[in-house]
Amino acid sequence: MEALLSRYRNLTVLLVVVVGQLLYLAYQVKTSRDERLIRVWAVSAVTPMAGVVEAIRHNTIGFLQDYFILLDVREQNRKLKADNDKLRMENVYFRNQLSTAEHARALTLFQAQSPSKTVAARVIGNSTVASAKAVFIDRGSTSGIEKGMAVVTPDGIVGKVVAVYPLVAQVLLVTDPTFKVGVESQKGHVHGVLDCGNGPCVVEQIQEEEKVTPGEWFFTSGEDRIFPKGFPVGTVIAVQPGQGMKDVKLNLSGAPGGVEEVLVVLHGVHQPIPVGPVVEDSTTKALPPPPPESGAAGKQQAVSQTEADKVVQKYEQIGKEQNHVYGGLASGLPNFNAKPPANTPATQAPAPKATPQTPPPPAKAAPVLPLGAPRPKPERPTQPPQ
Amino acid sequence: MIGASEHIRPRRQRASWFGRFQVAALVLLTLIAIISKFYLPRLIPSTVWLELPLLLTVYFGLKRPSPILALLFGAFVGIAEDSLAPENLPIGMYGITKTLVGYFAATVSVKFNVENSGIRLVLCFFFYIFHAFFYWLMRRALLGQLVPLDPRETLIHAAFNAAVALPLFMILDRMKLSGELTA
Numbered sequence: 001m002e003a004l005l006s007r008y009r010n011l012t013v014l015l016v017v018v019v020g021q022l023l024y025l026a027y028q029v030k031t032s033r034d035e036r037l038i039r040v041w042a043v044s045a046v047t048p049m050a051g052v053v054e055a056i057r058h059n060t061i062g063f064l065q066d067y068f069i070l071l072d073v074r075e076q077n078r079k080l081k082a083d084n085d086k087l088r089m090e091n092v093y094f095r096n097q098l099s100t101a102e103h104a105r106a107l108t109l110f111q112a113q114s115p116s117k118t119v120a121a122r123v124i125g126n127s128t129v130a131s132a133k134a135v136f137i138d139r140g141s142t143s144g145i146e147k148g149m150a151v152v153t154p155d156g157i158v159g160k161v162v163a164v165y166p167l168v169a170q171v172l173l174v175t176d177p178t179f180k181v182g183v184e185s186q187k188g189h190v191h192g193v194l195d196c197g198n199g200p201c202v203v204e205q206i207q208e209e210e211k212v213t214p215g216e217w218f219f220t221s222g223e224d225r226i227f228p229k230g231f232p233v234g235t236v237i238a239v240q241p242g243q244g245m246k247d248v249k250l251n252l253s254g255a256p257g258g259v260e261e262v263l264v265v266l267h268g269v270h271q272p273i274p275v276g277p278v279v280e281d282s283t284t285k286a287l288p289p290p291p292p293e294s295g296a297a298g299k300q301q302a303v304s305q306t307e308a309d310k311v312v313q314k315y316e317q318i319g320k321e322q323n324h325v326y327g328g329l330a331s332g333l334p335n336f337n338a339k340p341p342a343n344t345p346a347t348q349a350p351a352p353k354a355t356p357q358t359p360p361p362p363a364k365a366a367p368v369l370p371l372g373a374p375r376p377k378p379e380r381p382t383q384p385p386q
Numbered sequence: 387m388i389g390a391s392e393h394i395r396p397r398r399q400r401a402s403w404f405g406r407f408q409v410a411a412l413v414l415l416t417l418i419a420i421i422s423k424f425y426l427p428r429l430i431p432s433t434v435w436l437e438l439p440l441l442l443t444v445y446f447g448l449k450r451p452s453p454i455l456a457l458l459f460g461a462f463v464g465i466a467e468d469s470l471a472p473e474n475l476p477i478g479m480y481g482i483t484k485t486l487v488g489y490f491a492a493t494v495s496v497k498f499n500v501e502n503s504g505i506r507l508v509l510c511f512f513f514y515i516f517h518a519f520f521y522w523l524m525r526r527a528l529l530g531q532l533v534p535l536d537p538r539e540t541l542i543h544a545a546f547n548a549a550v551a552l553p554l555f556m557i558l559d560r561m562k563l564s565g566e567l568t569a
Contacts (some may be wrong), residue, residue, distance in 0.1 A: 014489050017461055018482055024530065025478035038477055042469030045417070050425045057429070123423040128467040129475060130434055131522075131533050136424075144422050162473050172472050177533045258431065284523040 040165060047136060047168045082120060089118065089156035089263065092232070095274060117267040123260055124168070134159075134171040137262060140167045150227045150265040156254025157233055158183065158262050160226045168374075171262070174252070176203070181291045183233050183250075185216055186273055189316035191223070194233060194250065201234065203248040212239050212248055219273050230271030333364055401500050411561070415442060415461055435543035437514060439463045443484050444513050445558055446452060447491025448500040460488025475529070484522050489512050503552055510551040514544035 071193040119139060127134035139145050141164045150173050151158040159179070161172040172179055177197035184191050190210045192203035206212060216236045222229030241247070315336070319326055324334040419438035427434045441461050447456035449465030470478040491513065498505050522535040 010489070010493075013454045014457055014485070017485050021461065021465075021478040021485065022483045025476050025482070028476035028478070029529065038465070038470045039473075042466055046421055046424055046470060049417070049421050053421070053425055054428075123428065126427045127472055127482070128420060128423050128433075128439075128470040129472070130437075131525075132472050132475060134472040170472060172474070176472070178474055178531055197532070265408055 005350075039163065043136075043165050043168060047125065047165075050121055050136075051138065054124050083264070085120070085154050085261075092154065092230075093271060100189055118263040118265050119145070121151075121169075123262065127170070131177070133176040133179075134162070135171050135173065136168050137171055137264070138168060141266060142166055143264075144266055145169050145264055148226065150231075150268060151262050152227070152231055152265060153254050153259055155232070157220060157227055158254050158259055159229055161264065167363075169264075172256075173254050180224065181227060181233065182221040183218045184221035184229075184273055185212055185218055185236075187216055187356055188212065189219055189273065192218075192248065192342055194218070196252070197294060200237075201250045201252055203236075203250055204245065206246040208244065209245055210246065212236060212246060214239055218250060222270050226263065228268035228270045230273055252360060285317050412446070412459070415558075418545055419463075420466055420470070423467070423541055435546050436550065437517070437543075437547050438554075439467055440484065440487065440514065440517050441510065441547060441554055443488050444491045444551070445555055447488045448495045448506070448509065450492055451495070453489050453492035456488040456492035457485045458488075460484035460486070472529075475525070479521060479528075482524065483517055486520065487517055490516075506555055507548045507552060510548040511544045514547045515540060518543070534551065 020158075051067040065233035072252040121137040121139040121143075123135045124138045125136040127136075145161055145164055147161055147164050149161045151160060156329055157174055159171045159176075162172045163171050174194065175196040179196070183194045183203055188211045190206055190212055192206045195202055195204050200283070203212075203218060214236050218233045218236065220229055220231040220233055232253050234250045234254075236248055237251045238249040239246060240249075265364075315334075318324075318334055318336060318338055320337070322334045416439070419442050422438050423436070426436065443456075445461045447453075450456045450459075461481050461484065462482035464475060464479075467480040467484075468475065470479075471480070476520045491509070494500075494509060498509075500506060500509070518535070518540050522533060525531045525533050
């Protein structure tokens with residue numbers, strides 16, 4: 001036996017090493033346990049070096065640009081870009097809320113829910129497996145990141161966190177063959193499963209009788225328990241009849257492969273699928289120029305916008321009636337208690353009464369709206385639900 | 387006798403110093419190869435095909451007369467790569483593949499003149515295909531993951547890696563990390 005082993009020593013060692021690794025692999029698969037210690041060592045050994053290389057590259061380029069070309073514009077630009085990303089995320093949320101059929105209900109929903117809480121991170125490296133689409137980001141458990149959290153950009157979804165280390169985390173991209181995402185179409189609310197395993201991304205599990213059209217948007221459905229509902233996924237580029245199921249090809253809006261900065265969703269909020277045009281309208285729509293004003297006609301067309309405007313108009317009207325010139329010498333004070341004529345714009349708006357005859361209904365907490373958002377109409381008194 | 391032992395001692399000391407240096411250099415090279423695979427695609431996205439850890443394993447196998455050392459080196463490189471893979475790919479996938487590559491490279495080196503550039507080119511081309519196919523097979527058979535394998539893309543990547551291997555091996559030859567001094 002010894003002679004046999006010494007004769008085939010190389011082969012014996014090969015078998016021992018391979019079988020040992022196979023058994024270890026089988027143990028991991030069987031118990032679904034990951035050997036965290038080895039991974040922590042490897043990540044701890046490699047990521048600092050990659051981080052240093054990335055920092056050197058980034059700082060070298062940044063230094064040249066900051067101090068020789070653009071001074072501090074680059075820093076400002078980065079800050080603005082971060083702000084812009086945040087605002088775009090908020091914009092997605094607000095648009096989704098406001099585009100629901102019932103405006104008041106959407107506002108109530110908005111009031112009840114808080115927007116998704118995110119943390120920004122930078123991609124610092126790829127996975128060593130070429131066929132596995134995964135990246136490392138420079139945020140870890142110390143930043144509050146946990147395994148299973150969704151990773152997005154303002155443009156769309158990117159992936160999910162699959163491993164968390166103190167200073168870095170590993171993100172499996174949606175383009176990985178093993179990754180599936182629950183999606184829902186915008187118009188027909190058709191549910192499907194996104195799969196990017198074999199080349200272009202396709203939405204599976206859509207019956208032939210379901211209606212999906214090219215150009216239609218798909219959003220996350222929230223059924224995968226990873227991505228909150230309502231995040232944009234992509235647009236349909238082709239719909240073909242398949243074997244029992246529709247063959248729907250999708251163009252991802254988030255471009256997860258080439259992304260450099262991402263947002264990790266620490267606390268996700270489900271949103272309704274918007275019914276109107278979607279977020280990804282990059283073209284800036286400007287209002288048409290205002291019509292040229294022509295004397296009094298222009299003034300008559302001017303509509304009071306705020307309470308202050310109404311007060312000014314009211315006082316101007318009173319001044320006109322009493323031939324009073326504001327700011328004139330020895331002109332005294334006009335009688336502000338006099339009622340202006342009924343056909344003036346200032347009086348068209350209902351003036352608030354100082355002493356109401358009946359006690360007002362309990363005031364509802366007014367929803368906090370962003371600047372520029374349309375205000376809700378006053379609600380009619382309704383019967384309480386039975 | 388005394389003269390002979392005195393003559394031998396400095397050579398042994400020198401050999402052991404080189405041996406230690408080679409081990410450290412190999413560990414460093416392995417680390418650089420893995421970091422390149424980890425980081426280089428971020429810097430230059432078109433270098434996803436570059437398999438420096440595999441090329442290093444092949445080089446070590448071709449230059450080492452001992453298949454045992456070659457397969458152990460392959461296992462070390464493979465497990466290090468596995469550690470940076472996503473968690474749905476358990477540790478050992480690359481380990482087994484590169485163990486076999488190291489062993490076969492060392493076995494082949496006995497039968498061919500591995501200093502010849504043409505043979506190196508062919509062997510690197512072949513080992514890349516073997517590596518890609520075996521890894522794909524293991525993912526499919528052991529883990530049940532239906533991952534696509536594009537034969538045309540694999541062949542092109544194998545050719546690119548073989549082309550990179552030639553200058554790389556020449557550089558490594560100059561660094562004298564092959565083990566002739568310790569042997």
